[in-house]
Amino acid sequence: MTRNMRNGPRIVLALAVLLALGVPLAAIAASQGGGAAAAPAATPSFTRDVAPLIQQKCAGCHRTGGIAPFSLESARQAHAWAAPIAVAVQERLMPPWPPSRRSPAFVSEETRILTADERATILAWARAGGRIDGPALDAVSQAPLEVREGETLLTVRMPTTYRPSAPKGTTDDYRCFLLDPKLSSDVSVTSSRIEPRATKVVHHVILFRVPASEVADANRLDAAAPGPGWTCFGGTGLSAGDGGSVQEFLNNANWISAWAPGWGGNRLPDGNGVPLPAGSRIVMQVHYNLLNGRARDRSRALLTVAPAAAGLTPVQTMLLPAPVELACAKGEKGPLCNRAEALAALSRKYGSTAAFVPAGLLLLCGRSASNPVPSPISRCDRRIDRPTTILAVAGHMHLLGVSIRLELNPDTPRARVLLEIPRWDFHWQNAYTLKQPIVAEPGDIVRVTCRHDVRKRVHTAHTGQAIPRTPRYILWGEGTTDEMCLGLLQVTRG
Numbered sequence: 001m002t003r004n005m006r007n008g009p010r011i012v013l014a015l016a017v018l019l020a021l022g023v024p025l026a027a028i029a030a031s032q033g034g035g036a037a038a039a040p041a042a043t044p045s046f047t048r049d050v051a052p053l054i055q056q057k058c059a060g061c062h063r064t065g066g067i068a069p070f071s072l073e074s075a076r077q078a079h080a081w082a083a084p085i086a087v088a089v090q091e092r093l094m095p096p097w098p099p100s101r102r103s104p105a106f107v108s109e110e111t112r113i114l115t116a117d118e119r120a121t122i123l124a125w126a127r128a129g130g131r132i133d134g135p136a137l138d139a140v141s142q143a144p145l146e147v148r149e150g151e152t153l154l155t156v157r158m159p160t161t162y163r164p165s166a167p168k169g170t171t172d173d174y175r176c177f178l179l180d181p182k183l184s185s186d187v188s189v190t191s192s193r194i195e196p197r198a199t200k201v202v203h204h205v206i207l208f209r210v211p212a213s214e215v216a217d218a219n220r221l222d223a224a225a226p227g228p229g230w231t232c233f234g235g236t237g238l239s240a241g242d243g244g245s246v247q248e249f250l251n252n253a254n255w256i257s258a259w260a261p262g263w264g265g266n267r268l269p270d271g272n273g274v275p276l277p278a279g280s281r282i283v284m285q286v287h288y289n290l291l292n293g294r295a296r297d298r299s300r301a302l303l304t305v306a307p308a309a310a311g312l313t314p315v316q317t318m319l320l321p322a323p324v325e326l327a328c329a330k331g332e333k334g335p336l337c338n339r340a341e342a343l344a345a346l347s348r349k350y351g352s353t354a355a356f357v358p359a360g361l362l363l364l365c366g367r368s369a370s371n372p373v374p375s376p377i378s379r380c381d382r383r384i385d386r387p388t389t390i391l392a393v394a395g396h397m398h399l400l401g402v403s404i405r406l407e408l409n410p411d412t413p414r415a416r417v418l419l420e421i422p423r424w425d426f427h428w429q430n431a432y433t434l435k436q437p438i439v440a441e442p443g444d445i446v447r448v449t450c451r452h453d454v455r456k457r458v459h460t461a462h463t464g465q466a467i468p469r470t471p472r473y474i475l476w477g478e479g480t481t482d483e484m485c486l487g488l489l490q491v492t493r494g
Contacts, residue, residue, distance in 0.1 A: 043125065043128040044124055044125045050078070058072050058094070076132070079131070086122070086127065097112055097113050098425070102417045109435075145302045147304050148190075153303070155300060158177045160228050162297055163297075171289065172287065172288065172349075174287050174478060175230070178218050179301075183278045184278055187306060187307055188273025188275055188276065188305060188308070188312040189304070190304050192256065194300075195302070196297065197298050198295040199261075200295055201294065202287070203260075203289040204258065204286075205258065205260075205287075207256040207258065207284055207285075208283040208285060210238065218238060232283075246360070250320075252318070254317075257303070260396065273306055273312035273314070282301075315490055316490075317489070318489040319486065319488060320382055321448075321484070322378040322448050322449075325358070325372050327454070328473060336470060339374075350479070361476055365379070378451075378485035382445070382447075384445070384446065387493070388492070388493050389438070389493075390439075390489050391437050394432065394487070395424075395488070396429065396487075397450055398480060399481070400453055402451040403424055404420075404421050405419065406419045406449075406489075407447045408445070433490075450485035
């Protein structure tokens with residue numbers, strides 16, 4: 001894409017206004033300056049020409065239960081949405097491709113965007129009225145997970161259906177579910193797909209590896225909590241990483257895979273895998289956003305695994321967090337605009353540990369914890385301590401995010417961008433696998449930089465409902481109405 005996608009809900013609103021005003025589609029197209037591909041001479045066939053493009057480029061998100069605001073699973077739906085489709089394609093808003101041109105080349109980038117000829121085909125079909133000439137799309141389904149030679153498919157799911165709930169005064173439920181993959185031998189996870197059932201309320205999902213030495217502790221946590229799983233703000237409640245120190249945890253977060261809107265897992269580059277030893281368990285941590293309801297959920301994950309004999313290189317997930325210190329906007333008033341009061345509110349909602357995280361992040365990133373300075377820009381540098389090959393990159397923020405950038409050796413002649421998303425949209429997150437892995441040497445610096453805007457307090461969720469937020473000093477927090485600045489790297493380390 002030559003232009004990065006904008007806020008998804010805003011697109012729907014803008015299209016609705018245009019259509020309500022009766023603006024002719026041809027007039028909309030004619031108003032755009034240059035860049036549009038010439039339309040085919042003949043009107044394209046929906047069944048032959050358009051339906052395959054919708055299946056390949058759109059239906060993965062535009063499906064029942066998907067993250068898009070409407071479904072394109074049937075020919076009738078495609079016809080009904082033909083005019084908005086044309087506007088989004090003409091404006092290069094859809095399909096979304098958030099990374100900027102400064103970002104490196106990523107695997108499957110070409111399958112996520114439309115070529116000039118594909119754009120011209122869709123536009124010509126829509127301008128001709130979106131006519132349907134066959135029943136194509138009536139049976140769209142998600143493609144099965146690819147299982148390669150030597151691999152097996154492993155499916156794990158929450159033990160029972162769970163209805164999320166949260167203490168009074170909070171709108172987030174973090175729940176950890178203990179899953180048994182029943183492994184009798186060591187394997188490595190080569191690809192994954194996480195499938196939340198209640199996508200409307202699921203904020204994110206993380207799969208954590210639980211070594212055999214911690215299974216008894218995990219069972220105790222599970223048994224001590226009422227209902228399935230246990231409450232787990234900030235982590236699983238088990239020991240951190242393979243070592244125990246903060247740095248060791250951040251360098252190897254014991255993640256297997258993750259899901260966020262727009263991203264549900266991927267395949268690792270050939271020759272690599274996430275180790276999953278015999279006797280280990282999996283914790284599925286699900287963050288439920290109760291602002292969007294309390295729908296029952298029973299999420300599952302599909303994993304392809306290869307035996308230890310395959311000799312795959314172990315993959316780790318490095319976390320690159322940065323402190324978030326956002327003062328109330330000019331003119332805003334309220335008791336929570338005081339940082340100390342906001343910090344106390346975090347402690348009341350998520351426990352005393354949550355109150356130490358903002359100070360810990362400030363110290364980790366070389367800033368003063370006793371005299372923090374609020375800023376819309378969050379930043380943190382991490383020094384690489386051993387030879388590291390970067391395979392994939394991702395970023396994560398919440399609803400006040402504006403942009404995010406990950407860099408290697410910033411402010412030096414060797415500087416290079418690992419990922420840049422200049423227009424952040426919470427509803428379109430992804431992990432991006434590099435076409436060419438990048439090698440970082442000991443002493444190299446990795447930096448994450450986020451920009452936030454507290455004026456985005458009133459947002460439109462993917463339900464289309466406007467949700468006002470109470471003015472307050474925003475800190476790093478686990479809730480949807482808190483904020484984060486987090487870079488993620490999938491790496492192999494020497």
